[in-house]
Amino acid sequence: MLKSTAWQHDNGLNPFNPMVKYLGTQRVKNVILLIGDGMGFSYTTGLRYFNHDSNKGIMNPTIFDQYFVGTQSTYSLDTESNITDSAAAGTALSTGYKTFNGALGLNIDKQTVPTVLEYAKFRGKSTGLVGTSQVNHATLAAFAAHIESREQYDQIADDYLDERIEGKQKIDVILGGGTSYFDRKDRNLIEEFVRNDFGYVTTLQELVTNNNEMLLGLFAPIELPKQIDRGQTVPSLAQMTKAALERLQQNPNGFFLLVEGSQIDWAGHDNDIVGAMSEVKDFEAAFKEAVKFAVNREDTIVIATADHSTGGMSIDRNDNYRWNPSVIKSITSTPFVIATRLHETMDMETLKYHMHFPLHDADLEIIKSTLEMEVEDTKEALINVINHYSSTGWTTKGHTGEDVPIYAYGLNRHLFSGRMENSDIANILFQIMD
Structure with missing residues (x-):
């Protein structure tokens, strides 16, 4: 269990020590951070082509284009690799500390460091994790777990329930896949969540009709089917995002919500352009849902970015000069x-x-x-x-090291403009929530 003393810094006030004080900041009530796992520039450029109905004419911008503000560098501090994995990148985005590959919520010295989700809870806000992978997968886990290996899925799931912030549940809404990690021979976490006043849902219909403010939704044994393969019983990322927002906004102190388009990355690893476009469209719809929530509000920031890019996707191959x-x-x-x-x-x-x-x-x-x-x-x-x-090209089955885009809408949007380190995003979020 995390003790309140873990939140004391040497100044007795803040759980972080940013090197930069960001100018022109206003305190935000609500933070919605969306991470398209593996979603580099080629994916969002591909989306623009994909949304265009013909081979002629000027292409209309995507919703991402409208809110582009900058880029961030993704490299980790791993001594054996200068290309990040999702755990290290997620930790940088969640804590403000770059670290080694595989680490969740730990700095390079393997010390536990607080995440923006945990700090939001410490400040009295509600918190949520939403994704299309198992909910205890690397990027999501980097915001709510502190462990040396991202592969310790059972321990991560346990920590979601067992760890508290100021005596309260760390996460109020958890939506995604992963039933097999929560209902195990050694422990039935689902029953324990329900005993701790959580609702539990397994289908879209149950998600829509459930009224619990705290909610665990697990819609597949491990990951959800990709959007193009989903039946009507499995919610989309946008539907899960909407359900989470409906619950989290009930807190007068506001909320922090992380939404991950988890399987853009998995399609990239497979060099699967059908899966990739399916998942980017799913993520696009979730971003629209977040912006829709923030429109006409003066207390909310929406940020969408990636943890890294995957696959080295190319919009053309073999000098065809025509993506189809x-x-x-x-x-x-x-x-x-x-x-x-x-x-x-x-x-x-x-x-x-x-x-x-x-x-x-x-x-x-x-x-x-x-x-x-x-x-x-x-x-x-x-x-x-x-x-x-x-005519889709690929350069690798792994991650790639280029900078990735940042999109933002709402209060303090200007703070995310230009080029920055991935760790800067967390430091800005710490400051604007304080």
Whole structure:
């Protein structure tokens, strides 16, 4: 359990020691921070192409374009790698301290450091975590856990319930995936959350009708299906964001809400442009929901950024000079789902239900040959075909080290302009909440 003494700094007032005092600040009541995991500039540029209906004319800006203010550097302080992982980047964004890869809520010396979510709770605000991964995954966990390894999923889930700030639950609203980490043989955290006055929901209908101010919503054993694959029982990121805002705004002291578009990154790791565009669209809708909440308010800041970029996505490949998002739009499921159904049916006709563009016989033969292998092999074959026909390029299956965008709307928006370190974002949030 976190003690109140953990919040005392040497000046007896603040739990942080920013090197810079930011000018022109006003205290904010509500903070909404959205992180598109893995969402570098190529993804938001791709979204602009994706939203454009033809090959002609000036492209309309996306909602991100309207609120672009700056960029942030993503590197960690890892001694063995100069490219960050999500844990180190999340920790920088949540604490103001760059750290080593894999660390959650710890500085480079492995000391526990407070997060902006925890500080919001300390200041009497309500807090929320929303994502499309398991809710105890790296980026989300970096705002509410203090542990050396991001892989300790059970311990992270335990800490969400067990740790308190000034005797109160650390997190008031938790929405995403991860049932398997909360209902375990050694411990049923779901029952314990309910005993601590939380509502518990597992479907969109339950989310909409539940009236609990504190809420745990787990909609999948691990991660949620990608947006393009979701059925009607699983909420979108925007629907979870709206549900969280409806509850958190009831606190007269305000709130801190973190919303993560978790699987932009996972699609990038797979070099899966269908999944990537699906998840960026999901994140775009959540950002719109956050801005909608903040419109006509003078007490709220909305920030959207990324922890890093993933995959080295390129809007073109092989010197074609023509990216073709119409191919992506004609596909109704992710390559993983299509591959799974192909293996279930062993019938190439299944492709016609999911991919509505013509394939050459050679491509069909390659895909067919993988049905004698694993689902993963078929998925990879489909990804390669889709990347070819859409002319999407990739440079890596891992993270990339370039700067990523910052978008902001509302009170103190100007503070996030220009180029900064990822850790600066947390230091600004500490100050404007103080």
